[in-house]
């Protein structure tokens with residue numbers, strides 16, 4: 001029996017935000033130019049309803065196995081509404097945090113547009129995601145997860161069922177007997193044993209079909225430009241070229257996804273290359289065959305028979321010549337329709353959707369990088385550091401300066417293959433963009449959002465000698481060609497520069513411009529440039545103390561004694577405008593800035 005094999009990678013730092021974190025906090029103080037939000041939001045999803053203390057809502061738009069529904073109900077309000085028109089789906093979706101579909105629902109760009117940002121996860125209870133507009137999902141920061149394994153065996157068994165039924169005219173003979181006839185000569189079939197079967201697409205379903213066909217005594221070859229040959233060899237299958245497969249096969253079974261490259265891959269030209277009398281099975285996707293060309297190939301005798309579970313248009317038109325053809329056997333997309341497979345996909349997709357709504361990264365994510373659990377655990381404090389450096393850096397940009405180029409430098413003793421920076425880049429992007437826009441940025445849409453805003457983020461590595469025990473020594477974020485609200489944050493090359501490290505698992509700000517500082521990246525930060533002299537820490541500390549603002553860290557970085565210095569003060573609470581003004585009025589303070597993390 002197919003059971004759920006989905007795994008969710010728990011990422012403890014991806015928390016559902018509190019009510020407060022949904023409310024943008026605007027700095028009332030005049031030097032703070034950007035509205036900033038205080039929360040660190042989950043990396044992947046944020047649940048609007050959950051954030052407001054309620055349960056998220058999951059719309060199940062096609063029949064899903066009971067076990068999946070029960071799993072969903074433990075965490076969410078579940079709205080099962082089948083056979084919705086596209087308009088009805090668009091109306092309902094604005095009230096939903098997640099949507100679950102099979103292959104019968106088109107999840108178009110309009111669906112994402114209509115959700116107005118609330119829809120955070122689309123779960124496909126099955127394999128094929130060609131009915132989901134992935135580009136639109138990514139643009140809207142919506143995670144798409146599928147259930148890629150639970151229906152594999154069911155689809156393979158259906159392929160074999162169609163192969164045998166076609167070869168022995170089972171469907172046609174059945175209809176004939178039921179019509180009162182007894183046509184034993186008309187329905188003489190062909191044998192499978194000893195025949196060559198070409199499996200086109202040697203993935204999960206294709207390899208299971210191959211295994212079963214070998215058991216039926218067939219000679220099995222396969223074509224798949226991306227499949228490893230040792231996997232094929234292990235079950236006694238030769239990988240061959242596309243043309244060789246077409247030229248030698250007595251039976252062709254299609255098991256590739258529908259992509260621009262595979263669309264109508266069987267067409268007039270490719271049918272002409274096939275052995276006369278070839279028999280074709282399709283349990284993949286209708287669109288991989290040019291259906292009109294197949295009718296021509298059947299009529300010309302190139303194709304003796306076809307057995308089809310899938311169609312370009314589902315359901316196909318009633319008068320479809322292909323469906324009505326007497327040498328064609330058809331089923332209504334039943335490949336995944338066994339009790340066991342439906343229970344399995346329901347559990348697999350429900351677990352992935354609930355996990356994503358909780359802020360976990362699903363192992364079955366289709367439009368986000370999959371990062372192994374152990375890598376996530378190790379990178380956790382660096383991920384926080386990355387977002388906070390991005391947040392600090394962007395708040396240092398003076399109003400009116402267009403931010404176009406950001407350089408991120410990772411200093412590490414790890415080899416490039418041992419350090420996956422995709423998460424870090426996404427979080428820096430989130431930190432850079434969220435304080436200055438209303439866009440919600442996550443791992444799914446970070447690159448897209450940056451590109452859309454014309455923000456170029458380049459990455460560089462500094463390869464350090466020494467023990468690669470920690471993934472990174474420091475991260476540096478530089479914003480070029482802008483002016484700064486805090487001149488001391490400019491590097492010698494004229495870029496805003498902030499640098500941070502993780503110390504004892506806690507992110508620290510360790511450099512601002514050319515000044516070395518050391519302050520934990522918690523709460524908020526006041527940066528002051530001053531003339532280095534005794535009593536400065538005390539002066540600023542007592543202004544904050546009088547205002548009941550708790551100072552969590554203070555650090556002074558100076559070029560030389562009694563010359564200019566930068567003081568970094570970490571504060572738990574937001575000081576009042578008056579307190580900030582008092583700090584600004586201290587004669588030795590030349591400039592200062594208040595930054596929210």
Ligand SMILES: NC(=O)c1ccc[n+]([C@@H]2O[C@H](COP(=O)([O-])OP(=O)(O)OC[C@H]3O[C@@H](n4cnc5c(N)ncnc54)[C@H](O)[C@@H]3O)[C@@H](O)[C@H]2O)c1
Nearest residue numbers: 128155201202203204205224226255256257283284335336
């Ligand atoms: N009829 C059904 O109910 C049903 C059920 C399950 C799966 N499916 C469909 O079956 C297909 C295969 O599913 P899967 O789970 O095995 O997917 P999979 O990703 O495991 O395998 C697909 C294989 O196709 C290969 N491929 C890609 N482009 C190719 C090309 N141009 N030529 C040859 N091979 C190519 C890939 O390398 C991969 O190995 C999908 O289209 C899926 O949607 C249908």
Ligand SMILES: O=C(O)[C@H](O)COP(=O)(O)O
Nearest residue numbers: 102103125126127128336
């Ligand atoms: O891609 C799939 O998983 C199959 O085509 C099954 O589709 P279904 O969930 O609509 O049966």
